[in-house]
Structure formats: structure tokens, C-alpha cells
Amino acid sequence: MSLLTAEHVTKIYDNKTIIDDISIELNKGEIVSVLGLSGSGKTTLFQCISGLVSPEKGQIILNGENITGVPGKISYMLQKDLLLPHKKVIDNVSLPLVLKGKKKADARKNAGEYFEYFGLSGTEMQYPSQLSGGMKQRAALLRTYLSADGGVALLDEPFSALDQITKEAIHDWYLDVMRKIELSTLFITHDIDEAIVLSDRIYIMTRCPGRIRDEIIVDEKRPRNKDFGLSEEFLKIKRQIRSILERG
Amino acid sequence: MTARYQSITNKLPAIVALILLLVIWQVLTGCGIVPSYMMPTPISVITALVTQFPVIITHAIITLQEAFYGLLIGIILAVVTATAMIHIPVLDKALYPLMVITQTIPTIAIAPILVLWMGFGMAPKIALVVLTTFFPIAVGTLDGYRSVDPDYIDMMRSMGAGKRAIFIHVRFPMALPGFFSGLKISASYAVVGAVVSEWLGGFEGLGVYMTRVRKAYAFDRMFAVIIFIVVISLLLMLCVKLIARAVMPWTNK
Numbered sequence: 094m095s096l097l098t099a100e101h102v103t104k105i106y107d108n109k110t111i112i113d114d115i116s117i118e119l120n121k122g123e124i125v126s127v128l129g130l131s132g133s134g135k136t137t138l139f140q141c142i143s144g145l146v147s148p149e150k151g152q153i154i155l156n157g158e159n160i161t162g163v164p165g166k167i168s169y170m171l172q173k174d175l176l177l178p179h180k181k182v183i184d185n186v187s188l189p190l191v192l193k194g195k196k197k198a199d200a201r202k203n204a205g206e207y208f209e210y211f212g213l214s215g216t217e218m219q220y221p222s223q224l225s226g227g228m229k230q231r232a233a234l235l236r237t238y239l240s241a242d243g244g245v246a247l248l249d250e251p252f253s254a255l256d257q258i259t260k261e262a263i264h265d266w267y268l269d270v271m272r273k274i275e276l277s278t279l280f281i282t283h284d285i286d287e288a289i290v291l292s293d294r295i296y297i298m299t300r301c302p303g304r305i306r307d308e309i310i311v312d313e314k315r316p317r318n319k320d321f322g323l324s325e326e327f328l329k330i331k332r333q334i335r336s337i338l339e340r341g
Numbered sequence: 342m343t344a345r346y347q348s349i350t351n352k353l354p355a356i357v358a359l360i361l362l363l364v365i366w367q368v369l370t371g372c373g374i375v376p377s378y379m380m381p382t383p384i385s386v387i388t389a390l391v392t393q394f395p396v397i398i399t400h401a402i403i404t405l406q407e408a409f410y411g412l413l414i415g416i417i418l419a420v421v422t423a424t425a426m427i428h429i430p431v432l433d434k435a436l437y438p439l440m441v442i443t444q445t446i447p448t449i450a451i452a453p454i455l456v457l458w459m460g461f462g463m464a465p466k467i468a469l470v471v472l473t474t475f476f477p478i479a480v481g482t483l484d485g486y487r488s489v490d491p492d493y494i495d496m497m498r499s500m501g502a503g504k505r506a507i508f509i510h511v512r513f514p515m516a517l518p519g520f521f522s523g524l525k526i527s528a529s530y531a532v533v534g535a536v537v538s539e540w541l542g543g544f545e546g547l548g549v550y551m552t553r554v555r556k557a558y559a560f561d562r563m564f565a566v567i568i569f570i571v572v573i574s575l576l577l578m579l580c581v582k583l584i585a586r587a588v589m590p591w592t593n594k
Contacts, residue, residue: 189500
């Protein structure tokens with residue numbers, strides 16, 4: 094049985110269907126991308142899955158439980174890092190634990206154990222404004238991880254604001270961390286290369302309204318070779334995705 | 342060292358302008374171009390400030406008490422009102438026009454009415470300070486609440502946070518910069534508000550002292566009090582700045 098399933102999800106805003114009859118699933122330990130052009134409703138789909146908005150049709154099942162329209166069950170990292178500027182990094186990261194009722198000192202201690210793992214050592218008592226873009230994303234990812242009770246995280250273009258070099262470095266780091274912490278991840282991106290490098294499977298969305306057009310399996314075991322992005326297999330998948338997107 | 346040097350360089354034009362103004366003032370009044378009964382010399386003003394300092398301080402204690410209590414009540418009312426308005430949309434629609442109206446009430450016109458209602462004691466002075474300080478703090482705090490990026494709210498909701506947790510962890514701390522910018526303006530209004538209300542009736546306070554020296558045509562003392570009020574207001578604004586820095590350490594980083 095899948096860890097997370099979205100079944101026939103439809104969302105309508107102002108009589109306009111944004112996403113239509115979308116069904117996707119995520120298995121334990123998988124990284125699955127939802128790839129689509131701008132305006133294809135990827136973020137709306139994630140808002141439905143995370144419970145921030147209720148879909149007009151369909152349901153979201155997590156570990157066999159219907160969580161449609163119930164926020165707080167699935168961890169969701171939005172496009173920006175959204176670290177609270179007034180909280181120190183340690184307090185930002187431990188916030189999900191505090192919200193679950195842990196005492197501040199315990200939450201700090203618990204979150205602090207992951208700082209080295211996430212390459213954040215030494216930043217505990219700093220404010221987010223003192224961190225670089227890449228470090229902010231790491232801190233936001235750690236917060237997302239600590240918030241993921243059900244073992245599922247939704248990441249909405251988390252690396253889109255980073256420059257190419259930082260992005261590539263964080264991809265390697267991200268895959269390494271995901272392998273260690275065994276977090277099952279649904280990942281939004283409009284970057285084809287990023288989707289292929291990071292994912293086990295890729296759902297391709299078309300727009301107006303957003304529908305799942307195809308599903309691509311990236312049959313390359315993780316951890317992936319650093320040169321995977323230059324391989325023939327990579328280029329074959331990229332050509333396939335481009336042709337699907339161009340057909341619309 | 343560079344930052345210190347830059348800080349001095351930034352302030353230099355203002356210091357030079359102030360000194361220049363004092364020199365022009367001294368020349369105009371000292372040479373008799375402007376008669377001394379119309380405008381005292383800066384030196385005579387400073388002399389009056391020194392000689393009358395004990396008297397000024399006695400009156401200032403009363404004025405500062407009125408300003409302090411008024412500002413304190415103004416802060417509490419403004420924060421409570423802004424917080425209620427951000428949580429209850431109907432209240433926002435109902436109260437915002439009233440808040441704007443409180444700001445358009447001419448202080449000089451309302452002060453005698455307050456004296457009529459509340460007598461010659463401290464109450465009408467405090468009430469006037471409340472009226473003048475309420476609006477900037479309320480609007481500043483309200484703008485602070487409204488300026489919160491909705492994505493922060495979504496992020497908190499996705500972590501299972503309720504309204505209370507969102508207020509404590511996001512809305513309130515993020516409204517602090519707006520609150521303090523309103524408070525800075527209100528702190529400067531507070532002393533002036535108290536003095537204006539004393540002008541229009543009372544037994545003690547800087548405003549009462551000013552009406553007395555005005556009637557005695559002792560303009561040097563009048564100017565001495567004006568300078569004293571300016572300094573007190575600037576000190577209050579500085580206090581607010583220092584408190585803001587202590588309360589919001591993340592803004593200094």
C-alpha cells in the first residue's frame with residue numbers, strides 16, 4: 094500500500110478548474126517529482142495534499158487515514174524558506190516540536206542533534222538574516238523534516254531561488270541527507286534537470302486545467318553518480334519529458 | 342572605526358546647520374536687528390534655562406507624569422484595539438474610520454472641553470495625551486499585523502498551528518517594527534500633548550509655567566522651556582529606539 098495517495102483531486106477557484114481529477118501516489122522512501130510549466134496548478138495540488146485547502150472532489154489518504162482538508166499531517170515546505178526573521182535558527186528549526194507541545198529547551202536539544210547532519214553546525218544562535226541562501230534552505234528543510242510526523246514531506250520548488258552552482262551542490266547534499274533520514278518526498282519543480290537528478294519517478298502536469306499527463310520512472314539507483322546529469326540515460330529522459338511538455 | 346567615522350560624517354551637516362542657526366539667531370538678536378522684547382538672544386535663553394532649572398524641573402515632573410500615564414494608556418488601548426481589529430474583520434470595518442477621526446480632532450479645541458468634563462487635575466491632560474498618542478501606535482501595529490506574508494501563515498498551518506500559536510510565533514513579533522515606529526512618533530507627541538492641555542487650564546506643569554512667563558513677557562524663560570521640551574521629547578524618542586533595539590535584536594544583525 095502507498096504511504097500517500099491523492100485520489101481524483103479536483104480544485105476549482107471562481108468557477109475555474111485549476112486542477113482536474115489528479116491521482117498520484119508516493120511510496121515509502123521515494124522521492125517523486127511533480128513537473129510542470131508555470132501555471133499548471135502544481136502549488137494548488139500541494140495545498141490540497143497538505144490540507145491547507147479542501148478540494149472540491151477527491152481525497153487524500155496518508156497511511157490509510159483520510160486527511161483531506163486537515164493541515165498539520167503532512168510537512169510542507171513552501172517556495173520561500175520562510176524562516177521567521179525574529180527567531181534564532183535553532184528556534185526556527187525546533188518550532189514544529191514546540192507546536193507539538195514540547196518544552197522549548199527539549200525542542201532545542203532535539204533539533205540541535207540534526208544540525209551537523211544538515212551542515213548547519215555553528216548557526217544555532219544566529220538569525221536567518223545572517224545565513225546564506227543555501228544555508229537558509231538547509232535550515233528550512235530541517236524544520237520540514239522535524240515537522241514530518243507521517244514521514245512525508247512536500248517540497249514546493251525549494252531550490253528555485255538558488256544560483257546554479259549552489260543548486261547543484263545542494264542537490265548532492267540533499268540526496269545524501271534524504272537517503273540517511275528516509276524521508277518520503279513529493280517535490281514540485283519546473284526544472285527538468287532537477288526533476289531527473291533528484292527523483293525516482295516524475296509526474297508530468299499539463300496546464301489549464303492541471304492534469305497528470307504522464308509518469309516517468311527514473312531507473313537509476315540512488316546514491317547517483319555525480320556524472321549522471323551528463324549521461325545518455327539522463328538525456329534520453331530529458332528528451333522524453335521535453336516532447337511531452339511541448340505536446341502540452 | 343569606519344562605521345563610527347561614517348556615523349559622525351552623517352550627522353555633521355545637521356550639527357553644522359544647528360550651529361549656523363544659533364549664530365544667525367545670536368547675530369540678529371545681539372545686534373538689535375530683532376528687538377529683545379520680541380526675541381531673546383540664545384545666550385539669555387541658556388542663562389534662563391540654567392537659573393530657572395529647579396523651577397522647570399518641578400513643573401516638568403508633573404508634565405512627564407501626565408505624558409507617561411497618557412502614553413502608557415495609549416499604548417495599551419492601541420495594541421488591544423489593533424489586535425482585536427486584526428482578528429475580527431467587522432470590528433476593523435467599524436473602528437478604522439473612528440480611529441482616523443480621533444486623529445483629525447484639533448487638540449487645541451478638544452483640550453478645554455476635556456477640562457470642562459474632567460476638571461483642572463491630571464485627568465484631562467492624560468486623556469488628551471491618550472487621544473494624541475493612540476493613533477500612530479494603533480495604525481503602526483495594525484500595519485505590522487497586516488504586513489505579515491500570508492505564506493508564513495500557511496507554513497504555520499501546515500505544521501498544525503492554530504490561531505493562537507500563529508499570533509504568538511508570527512503575527513505579534515512581526516508587528517513589533519510597526520508598533521515601535523508608531524511608538525516613536527507617539528513618544529514625541531506625548532510631552533507636547535500634555536503641555537498643550539496644561540496651557541488651557543491647570544495649576545502646575547510646563548504648560549502652566551509657560552502661560553505664566555508669557556504673561557510676564559519673560560520670553561527668555563519661554564524659549565528655555567521650549568528647548569527643555571524639545572530635549573525631553575528627543576530623549577523619549579531615543580529611549581524608544583533603545584528599547585526597540587533590545588526587544589528586536591534580530592533587526593540589528
